Amino acid sequence: MLNEKRITRIDDVLSKKQPDLQVMLDNLYSSQNLSAIIRSADAVGVLDVYYATKEDASVRIHKTITQGAHRWTHRYRMHNDHKVSFIKEKKTQGFQVVVTHLEEQAVSFREVDYTKPTLLVMGNEKEGVSSEIVKLADEIIIIPMQGMVQSLNVSVATGLILYEAQRQRELSGRYNASSLTSEKKEEIKAAWVYRDTIARKSKGQIPIILEEKIIGF
Numbered sequence: 399m400l401n402e403k404r405i406t407r408i409d410d411v412l413s414k415k416q417p418d419l420q421v422m423l424d425n426l427y428s429s430q431n432l433s434a435i436i437r438s439a440d441a442v443g444v445l446d447v448y449y450a451t452k453e454d455a456s457v458r459i460h461k462t463i464t465q466g467a468h469r470w471t472h473r474y475r476m477h478n479d480h481k482v483s484f485i486k487e488k489k490t491q492g493f494q495v496v497v498t499h500l501e502e503q504a505v506s507f508r509e510v511d512y513t514k515p516t517l518l519v520m521g522n523e524k525e526g527v528s529s530e531i532v533k534l535a536d537e538i539i540i541i542p543m544q545g546m547v548q549s550l551n552v553s554v555a556t557g558l559i560l561y562e563a564q565r566q567r568e569l570s571g572r573y574n575a576s577s578l579t580s581e582k583k584e585e586i587k588a589a590w591v592y593r594d595t596i597a598r599k600s601k602g603q604i605p606i607i608l609e610e611k612i613i614g615f
């Protein structure tokens with residue numbers, strides 16, 4: 399069993415989770431970037447991280463990069479054929495789809511209202527975000543760049559945007575009251591306590607892939 403301090407910590411973390419701030423990584427191929435993004439996501443209270451890879455392949459997690467954050471966020475690997483319907487579904491659920499795309503018409507990332515339910519979409523090093531997803535964007539954003547290089551590493555860019563979202567949400571008091579329903583919170587807590595207990599007994603040797611859910615395969 400976990401001690402009371404650990405359980406209180408899980409309760410606190412769940413109270414601050416922002417289920418309506420979600421991240422999707424399109425065309426992902428770097429396991430290091432996925433791991434770094436998961437760590438930043440956990441830091442601002444993101445619960446759900448979705449990703450699709452070019453070859454529909456699984457991407458490994460680096461525990462040395464996540465420092466355990468992969469255990470306190472939910473990770474979903476999505477088939478490429480499912481991407482467009484996934485985005486449309488999020489829109490139907492009331493999410494604004496905020497897509498990073500390095501184009502002239504893009505607005506600065508600070509101009510978006512992230513207190514609204516938001517799906518933030520990030521791309522990869524070569525292709526960025528797929529054009530079929532850019533077409534579905536409610537907002538196209540860019541982080542202003544003043545140097546010789548045109549773009550940031552995707553995990554750095556994700557961290558900057560998520561911290562703008564965190565700033566806005568903190569100002570509007572979104573971390574003061576739990577956004578998860580009490581049923582959902584209890585459900586996640588039970589799963590996390592169970593998994594944490596097993597992880598401690600097995601000295602963290604739970605296969606990381608089991609912690610990932612699959613969509614559309």
Ligand SMILES: C[S@@+](CC[C@H](N)C(=O)[O-])C[C@H]1O[C@@H](n2cnc3c(N)ncnc32)[C@H](O)[C@@H]1O
Nearest residue numbers: 498520521522523524526540541549550552555
């Ligand atoms: C290296 S960039 C992609 C460059 C790609 N050639 C393009 O034109 O989209 C990788 C990803 O990091 C994010 N990114 C990097 N720099 C960014 C910036 N200045 N503004 C917004 N997103 C950025 C975006 O998600 C982007 O798809």
